[in-house]
Amino acid sequence: MVTSRWTAAPARAASPRRRGAVLERAILDAALEQLSTVGWNGLTMEGVAAGAQTGKAAVYRRWPSKEDLVADALQAGLPRLDAAPDLGSVREDLLALCRQARDAMFSRPGSALRSVIHECDTVQAERFHTVIVEGVVEPTVKLLREVITRGIERGEVRADAADGYVLDAVPAMMMYRSKMCGCEWSDRDIEEMTDRLMMPLLRVDGG
Known part of the structure; x- marks a missing residue:
């Protein structure tokens, strides 16, 4: 054989x-x-x-x-900020919302997005900056408005607090300190920002 x-x-x-x-x-x-x-x-x-x-x-x-592909990949991968927390107090709602924003910023797509912006040239970086604004900043501002409006209705927050400057404070601070100071926004960092920045901005006079 x-x-x-x-x-x-x-x-x-x-x-x-x-x-x-x-x-x-x-x-x-x-x-x-x-x-x-x-x-x-x-x-x-x-x-x-x-x-x-x-x-x-x-x-x-x-x-x-390549820019089109990466922008879509980052946008599709970012965690969604869809629902405003409703935990019974404006402080607890702010803490929960800031943690959601932090988790989006430091998710794999969020971290990749920030790295991409550092590597790109100015024109390319502007394209990806839009992804951050649309995927993280604008949803955070929208939900922040809901949280503050609910606080106004409960009498916890001054009636004129839901303005653009106040609404921009959280995303602006988080983006700035993340980029310039390397802050990773631990729960303690979020509590300090809420208690030292946001609550004084929102508090009813004499509250």
């Missing part, structure tokens, strides 16, 4: 063909993974395609540029 010393290589399981939202999600996840490992400067459309186990053409059909 003649036997061959060559044996057929085991067949590789073919990757299931993905389309539509499933493929797009895989590409966006691969882009986030690339950002977390090689950064903005090291990210390539070819590398993203390889990570998503698809062809480069499939990436370019959906996102004509």
Whole structure:
């Protein structure tokens, strides 16, 4: 009996063909993974395609540029700030909301977004700054308005407190201290900002 010393290589399981939202999600996840490992400067459309186990053409059909792809990946990955806390007091609501904003800022997409802005040139950074504004700042301001309005209705907060300067205070402080001071916004940091900045701004006279 003649036997061959060559044996057929085991067949590789073919990757299931993905389309539509499933493929797009895989590409966006691969882009986030690339950002977390090689950064903005090291990210390539070819590398993203390889990570998503698809062809480069499939990436370019959906996102004509690296900027478009990364902006969508970051925006899709940021945690949603959808509901204002309602814990019975304006202080507790503020603490909970600030923790939500902190968690969005320091999530994997949030951290990647801040890193990308540092690596990009001025024009590119402006594009990603919009992602921060739309994904973190504007939702935080919207929910902050709800928290303060509810506090006004309960008599905890002065009637004219829901103005633009007060509403901007939390996101402005969090962004500034994160960028300029390296603050990671521990629970203690959030409590100090709430008690030393926000509560005095909101307090009813004599409260």
